[in-house]
Amino acid sequence: MTPRTAAAAALLVALLPAPCRAAAPADSAATRPPLVATRALVRRLAASGRAEVSLTRESVDPLSGRAVRLRGRLVLEPPDRVRLDFPDTGERVTLRSDGGEWLQRSLQQMLRLDPAHVAPALRWWRLFLDRGGDRFRERSFGPKEFVVVPRDPAAGGDSVRVVLGAGGLPAQVRVGGPGEEAVYRLADWRFSPARGRADFVLEAPPGVQVIQVP
Amino acid sequence: MRSGRRAACAIALAGAAALALPACAPHRLAPPALEEGQVRARFVRALAERAERARAVEARVALWPHSASRGALPGAEAVLLLAAPDAFRLRVGSSFGTALDLGAHDDSVVAYVPSRRLAVRLGAAGESLGVRSPAAVVCRALGATWNPDAAAWAAPERSDSLLVVRWLEDGDSLALGVGTSGLPRWARIARPDGPALDVRYPAWSWVDGASWPTGVALSDGGGRFQVECRLRHVRFAARPDRRRLAVVTPADAGRLGWLGLRRALERLEEL
Numbered sequence: 032m033t034p035r036t037a038a039a040a041a042l043l044v045a046l047l048p049a050p051c052r053a054a055a056p057a058d059s060a061a062t063r064p065p066l067v068a069t070r071a072l073v074r075r076l077a078a079s080g081r082a083e084v085s086l087t088r089e090s091v092d093p094l095s096g097r098a099v100r101l102r103g104r105l106v107l108e109p110p111d112r113v114r115l116d117f118p119d120t121g122e123r124v125t126l127r128s129d130g131g132e133w134l135q136r137s138l139q140q141m142l143r144l145d146p147a148h149v150a151p152a153l154r155w156w157r158l159f160l161d162r163g164g165d166r167f168r169e170r171s172f173g174p175k176e177f178v179v180v181p182r183d184p185a186a187g188g189d190s191v192r193v194v195l196g197a198g199g200l201p202a203q204v205r206v207g208g209p210g211e212e213a214v215y216r217l218a219d220w221r222f223s224p225a226r227g228r229a230d231f232v233l234e235a236p237p238g239v240q241v242i243q244v245p
Numbered sequence: 246m247r248s249g250r251r252a253a254c255a256i257a258l259a260g261a262a263a264l265a266l267p268a269c270a271p272h273r274l275a276p277p278a279l280e281e282g283q284v285r286a287r288f289v290r291a292l293a294e295r296a297e298r299a300r301a302v303e304a305r306v307a308l309w310p311h312s313a314s315r316g317a318l319p320g321a322e323a324v325l326l327l328a329a330p331d332a333f334r335l336r337v338g339s340s341f342g343t344a345l346d347l348g349a350h351d352d353s354v355v356a357y358v359p360s361r362r363l364a365v366r367l368g369a370a371g372e373s374l375g376v377r378s379p380a381a382v383v384c385r386a387l388g389a390t391w392n393p394d395a396a397a398w399a400a401p402e403r404s405d406s407l408l409v410v411r412w413l414e415d416g417d418s419l420a421l422g423v424g425t426s427g428l429p430r431w432a433r434i435a436r437p438d439g440p441a442l443d444v445r446y447p448a449w450s451w452v453d454g455a456s457w458p459t460g461v462a463l464s465d466g467g468g469r470f471q472v473e474c475r476l477r478h479v480r481f482a483a484r485p486d487r488r489r490l491a492v493v494t495p496a497d498a499g500r501l502g503w504l505g506l507r508r509a510l511e512r513l514e515e516l
Contacts, residue, residue: 088341090342093343094324094326094334094489095489101340122339122340135320135322137307137322138307138321138322140309140317140319142319207342211342211343213341213342240317242317242318242319242320
């Protein structure tokens with residue numbers, strides 16, 4: 032692969048939605064207690080199999096200084112399935128251990144992602160899918176607010192701030208650094224039986240070009 | 246050979262059409278070829294309109310890169326600020342944030358990759374990139390503000406329906422294909438023993454009283470790499486906002502040289 036090709040692909044893959052961008056250490060056996068920040072969510076997910084929540088992403092456009100709000104839906108199924116839908120833009124993302132898809136209607140393209148592309152983002156999403164205590168540590172700022180950071184110092188200084196709402200479920204997740212901060216507001220958690228992998232695999236609509244990310 | 250086949254096809258099609266169409270159909274006569282002076286006059290007038298507006302442009306851009314060896318690459322969306330003649334900012338991102346923030350003024354370039362907190366500052370970017378005043382080249386390419394000198398218009402060539410003018414600037418050789426409308430269809434800039442840039446303008450739109458290129462395709466001289474750009478929501482302002490043109494990099498961002506940034510981006514795939 033040419034440097035230019037690799038650079039173009041890497042830039043886009045780095046944008047895969049993750050609570051934050053730093054690499055996390057590899058998975059390990061769950062020996063530490065679960066994080067308080069995600070304990071209720073993980074417990075209910077384990078009992079039901081699937082969680083859906085309405086999501087609003089709030090950020091400030093760095094060029095215009097205007098507030099940007101994007102409404103969507105997040106679906107989680109343990110152990111490794113994440114799906115994000117943004118009806119306003121037609122954008123959809125699915126992440127699984129075996130890869131994923133990123134549909135971008137405005138560009139009329141769907142990116143196919145292999146496990147290596149998905150892994151950094153998925154490791155962070157697993158914060159909400161399993162116990163997480165072995166890979167993350169948390170600091171509490173009161174009973175309902177936590178900052179979660181990777182245990183591995185080599186993973187960098189990025190962190191996720193989680194604010195809990197009703198039932199101890201995450202109501203707000205704040206990510207990103209100065210100038211790139213985004214707040215995900217989560218409302219109306221619903222739990223149901225898992226639908227399985229097929230619900231986390233996107234098919235390209237007619238007229239959309241499928242591109243395998245190099 | 247290819248043009249010969251094309252001509253043969255055209256002749257065959259024309260013959261078939263002549264047989265199929267009823268003789269009573271209204272006759273359509275091809276418009277007379279424009280005089281070179283008329284094309285030049287239209288070009289000069291349209292260029293003046295674009296040059297005035299190119300001083301402060303904001304647009305949303307869809308980018309589709311294509312590699313000759315790998316085919317279509319992932320596309321991206323961006324916001325473009327243009328401040329001709331010598332400054333621009335391009336912020337490439339998605340709903341999930343900024344992938345690359347790139348700003349340039351004259352010969353200096355600043356690039357910032359927020360996801361990796363990596364920044365590049367090049368004071369003499371032209372040397373690294375092999376392009377004299379890269380910001381000015383981008384402004385001219387995206388605003389189609391190529392301005393051949395008077396000597397270039399003295400003996401233009403004809404290529405199909407286009408007038409082709411050629412001229413030299415500071416050792417660079419430039420060529421421009423102008424349609425009968427006076428709008429550029431393509432441009433080429435090349436340095437002796439250096440890289441070349443080919444620009445095509447497949448789409449123009451009427452924006453705020455001027456024709457503006459809303460389809461631009463950039464490629465290297467060898468055709469190995471191409472980026473097709475489609476501009477929408479093009480807006481002009483009276484003057485550029487210099488603060489918005491500046492790419493701000495956090496104090497704790499890692500600093501890299503140009504080669505370092507390229508190596509870092511290549512390594513991202515392994516993470």
